[in-house]
Amino acid sequence: MAVINGGLFSTLSGFYDEVSSVLMKDTDWKVGTLDGFDDILYGGFGVFENKDEVELIWKDAEKSKNELGFESTRDFYQHKINQGKPFNTELIQQKLDELMAGNGQTLFDILIEIIESHKNITLILE
Known part of the structure; x- marks a missing residue:
């Protein structure tokens, strides 16, 4: 399980920082593009491996939806x-x-679409 905390960012670059810290522990590479975000969701870059079943919780998703709107x-x-x-x-x-x-x-819609394109990831919006 991984948790993205929408309360910790209000911009796309802030989102990238958040997912980098959550999904890419112990790596020196950081997400900086939508394609890069998609790439790390394939796994093997940090906290989960390719095809691992992952539960991704996005806390304060409504705040993110508004700020990335x-x-x-x-x-x-x-x-x-x-x-x-x-x-x-x-x-x-x-x-x-x-x-x-x-x-x-919106950017929020695009991010959700990217996450949902990875069938091994279950997204929970809170």
Whole structure:
């Protein structure tokens, strides 16, 4: 069992710090991207191995849902568009447009989707 404490962060980088400390004990590598977060959920980087059954509890999930919601997602996409290369700005603009139209995923939604794509991980939102 692993516990992500939503009370300890309010930004995506804070989330990365939290999951790094929870899921990657005794490693000198830290999560810094959505792809990196997905990678560690395959296991073998810290507290569990590949295919281990893992229960992941996300405490204060409602707080995280709000703080990693519309505004932070809009800022996340806008920052990538402003940076340009190496990001696919057309795709990111499409995601931003979907968000602005009320149809896109927030960062919280994306993180949940990443976790749920790993069938060996049971997510519990508290």
